[in-house]
Amino acid sequence: MSTPPFSYNKSQALFERANKVIPNGIAGHFNPSVQKPAGSYPFYCAQAKGSRFQDVDGNEFIDLMCAYGPMILGYGNSVVDDAFSKQVAIADTCTLASPVMVELAEYLVDLVPMADWATFAKNGADATNMAVLVARAATGRIKTIAIDEGYHGASPWMQSIERSGIGPDDHANVIRIPWNDIAAVEQALADNANNVAAFISSPYHHPVYKDNVLPDEGYWTKVHTLLKQHGVVSICDDVRTGFRIDMKGSSEYFGYKPDLVCFCKALANGYPVSALVGADSLKEAASSTFQTGSFWFSAGPMAAALACLKELNRINAPSLVLETGKKLTDGLIDIARDHGHELIVSGMPSMPYLRTEHETGIEFHQALCGECTRRGVFMASHHNLFISTALSDTDVQRIWDIFGDVLTSLSATS
Ligand SMILES: Cc1ncc(COP(=O)(O)O)c(C=O)c1O
Structure with missing residues (x-):
């Protein structure tokens, strides 16, 4: 694996403080019952620019969630x-x-x-x-x-x-x-x-x-x-x-x-x-x-x-994000196939929903998205992704590389 998994010590410490004064620590999608497997996701952002953000531990993520939708032009446009x-x-x-x-x-x-x-x-x-x-x-x-x-x-x-x-x-x-x-x-x-x-x-x-x-x-x-x-x-x-x-x-x-x-x-x-x-x-x-x-x-x-x-x-942002989303997900489908998995992509390409075959439950897909996140591609397993116009060809290539690496390591451990 070319990228070692991130650690989230500062995020975790802040979450523990938050839990004392905020119900559930963080509301909504970051409720630990949603972000599985436990420990895969950071909780707090330190800064964001373009297609990427950094968490409080200094880990950098290419963001495929765009703040769950708003950041269509990327951060800090x-x-x-x-x-x-x-x-x-x-x-x-x-x-x-x-x-x-x-x-x-x-x-x-x-x-x-x-x-x-x-x-x-x-x-x-x-x-x-x-x-x-x-x-x-x-x-x-x-x-x-x-x-x-x-x-x-x-x-x-x-x-x-x-x-x-x-x-x-x-x-x-x-x-x-x-x-x-x-x-x-x-x-x-x-x-x-x-x-x-x-x-x-x-x-x-x-x-x-x-x-x-x-x-x-x-x-x-x-x-x-x-x-x-x-x-x-x-x-x-x-x-x-x-x-x-x-x-x-x-x-x-x-x-x-x-x-x-x-x-x-x-x-x-x-x-x-x-x-x-x-x-x-x-x-x-x-x-x-x-x-x-x-x-x-x-x-x-x-x-x-x-x-x-x-x-x-x-x-003409809609055509850009539709095109980037199609290119990204076509590549992900091919990489998954090369690793012996069927990746199913649904919805419009500018906000694609991804799932690997769920015959044995959702756990494999959760592990895949969680491990991609721990290596710098922030993606949820339960929700459609969001593509921004800030997502570059370099970002797309890096996402493909990390996705392939994670599939290799998951195959080796399963
Ligand atoms: C289709 C749709 N409608 C309404 C809402 C509610 O928007 P808000 O969370 O800003 O109230 C959302 C939020 O995710 C949504 O996706």
Whole structure:
């Protein structure tokens, strides 16, 4: 093995301190029950630039998670960071909104064909919550159809019912149906006649721990015909996919026109802002809903979003990340095959989900991703990866080299 495995002594020490004052030490994906095998992943970042970050122990990683999506242009992108700094020097969180909010709304309305208006918040869940509220206000109905294992944020109605603190009441108005199943859409609409406000879904299905699945031919057209017949609002949750497939929104790529689209992660290359954009027919309903948050007028992230969108557009970022992702994963498939393994890659190449054959359980894949991480390629085993425009050919070659080395060492130990 050309690269010795990293040690995480400082990360571990900090995590132990954190555990005393922060529930679970770190929330979310870094809960030790997710990042397996134990000891494979660091916990704290010291610095980040371009396609790479360093942890507090000084280990350097090529980052295939991009902060779980936001860092589409890589860390410390000067175009976006300069726009943010300039705006913050003038005004950031202020009693009044800043003109940049209007500029950003105008830019999004010009960019995204289905959008006639835009409104802003902080997190993806703010946007999906707002979208559902607007749909309810517009229809006077209460229920939302969502896809089994489709993720739309951490609000109680969106979380899995098995999770701690979530009860049946939270899900009383959510109807879950399987992905790519037109008969299930039909059935859900028939069973809840005149009571469904919204159908919310990502443009393709990207659950965790499972192969990601693109829409079947004609799926979105058929869904939309049904939604129109039943007067149901179509919400595209483009929080994860947004600007990684098509600058006009991922629904354009898949050939359908939702009534509302939620953007977040890649919108501002790491600065906290999300957007809900909508069709004119829902503008009045959107105006009637109550929307606010302590930092929702914060102008720095809006300036960052405007600069980010212009930069993504200028370099045609979706095609770059799709191309890099395809090249990277084609190479990984070949390397895995040379080592006697089938690597299955699903979803769009700009956010590919990888899994090695799971017949004997997920442990081999977890070990593979964990060992790659311990040698400098940061990748999760349970979640799709994210490709940034900062990922260079040198990075891709290094990822292939480490991946091959790890497969050799895992074969030798199994
Ligand atoms: C598709 C999708 N929708 C909504 C969200 C929620 O976004 P946030 O975590 O910013 O609230 C996420 C987050 O991962 C997501 O992937």
